[in-house]
Amino acid sequence: MQLSARTAARTPASTPRKTARAAALVLAGLVATAACAPATSDNAAKEDAKSGTLRVWLFQEVNNAPKEKVVQQALAAFKARHEGVGVSVDYIPVDTRAQRIKAAFNDPKSAPDVIEYGNTDTAGYVKDGGLADVSAEFASWSDARETDPAAKESVTVDGKVYGAPLFVGVRALYYRTDVFRELGLKPPATQDELAATARKIRKERPELYGIAVGGAYTYGALPFLWAHGGELARGGSAAKAGGSGTYTSAVNEPEAEQGIKAYTSLFGDDNCPARKCADMGGNDTVTAFASGKAGMAIGGDFSHQAMEDGKVKGKYAVVPLPGVKAGTIAPAFAGGNNIGVLKSSSHRTLAVDLMKSLAGKETQRKLFDAMGFLPTYGDVRREAAGKQPFVRPFVKTLEAGAKPVPASPAWSAIDSSLVLPTMFQEIVSGRKSVDAAADDAAKKMNEAFAK
Numbered sequence: 001m002q003l004s005a006r007t008a009a010r011t012p013a014s015t016p017r018k019t020a021r022a023a024a025l026v027l028a029g030l031v032a033t034a035a036c037a038p039a040t041s042d043n044a045a046k047e048d049a050k051s052g053t054l055r056v057w058l059f060q061e062v063n064n065a066p067k068e069k070v071v072q073q074a075l076a077a078f079k080a081r082h083e084g085v086g087v088s089v090d091y092i093p094v095d096t097r098a099q100r101i102k103a104a105f106n107d108p109k110s111a112p113d114v115i116e117y118g119n120t121d122t123a124g125y126v127k128d129g130g131l132a133d134v135s136a137e138f139a140s141w142s143d144a145r146e147t148d149p150a151a152k153e154s155v156t157v158d159g160k161v162y163g164a165p166l167f168v169g170v171r172a173l174y175y176r177t178d179v180f181r182e183l184g185l186k187p188p189a190t191q192d193e194l195a196a197t198a199r200k201i202r203k204e205r206p207e208l209y210g211i212a213v214g215g216a217y218t219y220g221a222l223p224f225l226w227a228h229g230g231e232l233a234r235g236g237s238a239a240k241a242g243g244s245g246t247y248t249s250a251v252n253e254p255e256a257e258q259g260i261k262a263y264t265s266l267f268g269d270d271n272c273p274a275r276k277c278a279d280m281g282g283n284d285t286v287t288a289f290a291s292g293k294a295g296m297a298i299g300g301d302f303s304h305q306a307m308e309d310g311k312v313k314g315k316y317a318v319v320p321l322p323g324v325k326a327g328t329i330a331p332a333f334a335g336g337n338n339i340g341v342l343k344s345s346s347h348r349t350l351a352v353d354l355m356k357s358l359a360g361k362e363t364q365r366k367l368f369d370a371m372g373f374l375p376t377y378g379d380v381r382r383e384a385a386g387k388q389p390f391v392r393p394f395v396k397t398l399e400a401g402a403k404p405v406p407a408s409p410a411w412s413a414i415d416s417s418l419v420l421p422t423m424f425q426e427i428v429s430g431r432k433s434v435d436a437a438a439d440d441a442a443k444k445m446n447e448a449f450a451k
Contacts, residue, residue, distance in 0.1 A: 043108045043129065043344040053086035054347050054354055055112040057101075059337065060091040063305075066370035070363060078357040085350060094118075098416065105130035108344035113351040114358070119154035119336045122162060124409035131162040132341040137352045138164065143361050143377065150334045150402055151376035157407065163340030164359035167373035170332040170402050171220060171321065172393045174289055174307065175296045178315045179205065187319045189326040191227060191262055194296075198271045201295035210271040212294035213263070214280030215425040218415065220298040223330035224263040226403055227323040230256025233406045233445065247406045249445035251423070252438035260427070260434055267428035274428040281421075289316075300335070301374045301394040318393045320400065334402035336376065374398075410448040419444045 061067050068091070075087050090112070092100060097117075104111035105128050117125060125131045138144050138161040144152075151165035173194075175187060183204055188194040198210025214220065225232070233247040250256055267274045280288075282299075289297035290310030298321060299307070307316055320329040339359040341351040357363065364375040368384045374394060375381045385391045405411050414420075423441040426432040432440070 045344055045346045047346050048348045049346050051084060053088055054350055056087060056089045056114045057092050057112045058089060058116045059094045064091055070366040070370050074357045074363045078354050082350060111342055111344050113342060113345040113347050114354050115340055116337055117340055119338055120405050120411055122155060123157050123407045124412045126157045126162055127409040130342060132343045133160045133162060134341060134352055135161040141356060146377040146379045148376050148378055151336060154336055155338050163338040164355050165376035166337045166339050166359045168336040168376050169300050169302050169374055170394050170397045171298050171300045172318050172397050173296060173321045174299045174316055174318050176315055177317050179295045188322055190322050191324055194322060195266060202271050209288060209294040211266060211296035212285040212288040213266045213272050213277055214285050215278035215428055216281040216421040217285055218420045219333045220282055221263045221424060222333050223321050225256050225259030227330035228255050228259035230259045247408050247449045249442035252442040257434050257438055260438060264424060264427045278425050278428050301391060302372055304372045304390055320393050320397045329397055329400040331401050331403045332397050334404050408449060414445055414448045
């Protein structure tokens with residue numbers, strides 16, 4: 001389950017693949033167990049205390065110190081407005097958050113007041129009864145007026161708002177300027193050109209992947225599916241209206257299969273050998289590029305620091321990932337994280353104000369400077385692009401029409417049980433045809449949607 005565009009960047013690059021696969025299976029089991037647990041009971045708070053200590057759970061980053069510094073500044077501003085009120089912050093591992101947050105929903109006494117959560121989790125957490133409806137407070141909040149529509153959608157279920165967007169993340173195409181110059185290449189303008197460019201790099205520089213791709217890199221693969229006109233799922237009337245109605249998988253429709261073929265065709269000895277690349281996730285592909293082992297890679301705005309810290313510093317550039325036709329941009333996954341208030345919080349008024357401090361414009365400005373998190377406010381994002389040119393391809397990608405995953409409580413289970421990575425890996429390994437693998441994935445998705 002990728003909760004956000006940053007998921008791939010949170011797993012240390014040195015994690016052995018066998019350990020990663022084992023961890024994924026354990027996590028899938030945890031999510032499946034949680035999905036079978038009784039529905040969360042009504043845990044709405046009976047009081048709204050104006051004193052005491054608020055508890056906050058935020059996600060732990062690979063390098064957490066810059067984030068902690070920004071958070072402490074936001075907390076200082078909050079505490080200055082609320083004398084005598086304390087705040088306790090825990091940074092929790094993203095990979096095991098599903099079980100921990102589910103348990104918090106069922107045990108209000110040990111639950112935090114405010115949490116950071118991934119935008120793919122919104123619908124599930126609302127179904128579980130864990131998040132508070134903050135529609136009225138969001139509507140009257142001056143900062144929220146500049147919220148990006150896609151970001152607002154990430155906190156909205158059935159027309160109600162359940163948090164504040166913290167950052168938005170999209171992916172684009174990183175490429176080696178030195179390699180392109182030596183081989184006389186230009187940034188690809190279509191996905192066919194992307195594949196041809198990758199193969200030329202591999203042929204001329206066999207020590208490099210032409211473009212690093214991964215069989216477990218769901219959010220790097222989706223732009224290919226979407227660019228060919230495919231969809232992950234199609235929704236019923238409620239889903240189409242922005243609600244959480246019934247969805248049906250669309251990954252085995254012809255357009256989606258064309259996109260799947262385009263992505264999986266990049267695996268092979270002429271670009272990224274399946275024996276090495278089938279198990280790779282987003283973090284692996286970014287690491288391969290940053291360490292100088294690939295001519296291109298699909299990475300996020302949040303991957304910038306990894307490149308600056310790597311061997312490619314000063315030798316790379318970024319352009320939007322091209323679509324099928326020249327002049328088009330492949331739709332990127334609109335990732336990101338949000339800040340929400342738990343329905344069980346006995347400090348609702350304070351918790352909402354703390355949510356605003358943590359997700360407000362000033363904090364987002366500082367998080368961009370410290371971590372490269374792309375702001376969710378249009379005006380703040382324009383400021384960021386003016387200060388840091390590297391942001392511009394990602395802003396352009398976002399404005400071209402980034403796409404969310406289905407707003408269904410089932411998506412977390414689908415993602416964490418590796419339905420799509422399994423499909424890609426079965427294809428690139430030769431175990432199944434595109435049609436057969438896509439049919440199997442669609443069946444698993446539909447079983448999850450039906451629960």
